[in-house]
Amino acid sequence: MTTFPQQDSMIPQSGNPSEYAVYTQDLTQVFGQKVAVNHLNLAVRRGEFFGFLGPNGAGKSTSIKMMVGLLRPTSGTVLVSGVDVWQNPLQARTLMGVLPEHLNLYERLTGREFIAFAGHMYGVPAADVRRRTEELLEILGLNNDADKMVVDYSVGMRKKVALAAAILHRPQVIFLDEPFEGIDPVSSRVIRDILQDLTRRGTTVFFSSHIMEVVERLCTRVGIINQGTLVAEGTLQELRERASGEDKDATLEDIFLNVIGVRNEAHNLSWLE
Numbered sequence: 157m158t159t160f161p162q163q164d165s166m167i168p169q170s171g172n173p174s175e176y177a178v179y180t181q182d183l184t185q186v187f188g189q190k191v192a193v194n195h196l197n198l199a200v201r202r203g204e205f206f207g208f209l210g211p212n213g214a215g216k217s218t219s220i221k222m223m224v225g226l227l228r229p230t231s232g233t234v235l236v237s238g239v240d241v242w243q244n245p246l247q248a249r250t251l252m253g254v255l256p257e258h259l260n261l262y263e264r265l266t267g268r269e270f271i272a273f274a275g276h277m278y279g280v281p282a283a284d285v286r287r288r289t290e291e292l293l294e295i296l297g298l299n300n301d302a303d304k305m306v307v308d309y310s311v312g313m314r315k316k317v318a319l320a321a322a323i324l325h326r327p328q329v330i331f332l333d334e335p336f337e338g339i340d341p342v343s344s345r346v347i348r349d350i351l352q353d354l355t356r357r358g359t360t361v362f363f364s365s366h367i368m369e370v371v372e373r374l375c376t377r378v379g380i381i382n383q384g385t386l387v388a389e390g391t392l393q394e395l396r397e398r399a400s401g402e403d404k405d406a407t408l409e410d411i412f413l414n415v416i417g418v419r420n421e422a423h424n425l426s427w428l429e
């Protein structure tokens with residue numbers, strides 16, 4: 157079994173924090189007695205496709221909420237494209253697109269209206285809003301349902317319409333909390349293609365996921381959080397090399413289970429025997 161050394165400092169960067177797409181310093185969230193996120197130090201370069209992994213309850217959503225301005229940190233700072241999210245929230249918001257875990261959508265708008273509304277909120281010129289909305293509806297396969305109200309959308313359709321609303325203003329950084337959860341393979345492919353296209357054009361993508369294959373295929377770098385603490389960070393290759401065991405062909409799932417300390421043993425229900 158491979159072992160994975162804990163790192164002293166998880167800030168892998170040097171230089172100016174403003175140069176990074178996402179930079180957190182000692183980002184911490186405490187709920188009562190529970191330290192949900194513990195001094196999170198991350199530096200994500202511009203144009204990176206960054207995957208944020210961790211078991212249930214590890215602190216992924218809490219971290220993302222603090223990064224995008226939805227949950228005030230107990231302590232610590234977060235910069236998005238050099239802008240302090242909690243000092244300059246309005247400026248920071250214009251730089252980012254957000255697909256949160258629980259989608260709070262305007263249910264009584266149609267899909268088309270919802271996407272366009274988001275564009276207007278961000279101050280995108282009306283002609284661009286119209287053009288981009290139609291293109292997004294087309295690419296996301298929502299054309300035939302564009303005039304249905306969001307309340308009547310399926311889980312996947314809601315995610316796609318929320319994604320469209322999050323990227324229409326061409327943000328520099330897009331945060332997505334579990335974008336592939338509840339999504340069929342066809343839609344998943346469309347979303348992946350859009351996100352990859354965005355990163356090719358310099359947008360930074362920061363997303364959390366439990367789907368290792370997707371993370372392995374898409375991400376340029378990965379961070380793993382466990383019990384609120386960042387326990388590994390790097391490219392897949394770096395994570396493999398840092399694992400001190402023999403297994404240099406380890407998959408991301410192997411690395412993940414190793415890092416969070418899950419041993420490879422069968423889990424049997426005693427009462428089935």
Ligand SMILES: Nc1ncnc2c1ncn2[C@@H]1O[C@H](COP(=O)(O)OP(=O)(O)OP(=O)(O)O)[C@@H](O)[C@H]1O
Binds near residue numbers: 212
């Ligand atoms: N508003 C809250 N009040 C109290 N505790 C909270 C609150 N939000 C989250 N927590 C706790 O903080 C911890 C981290 O939760 P979080 O939702 O960030 O985990 P996660 O990594 O996103 O998990 P999952 O993969 O299951 O979505 C959990 O123990 C959770 O119970």
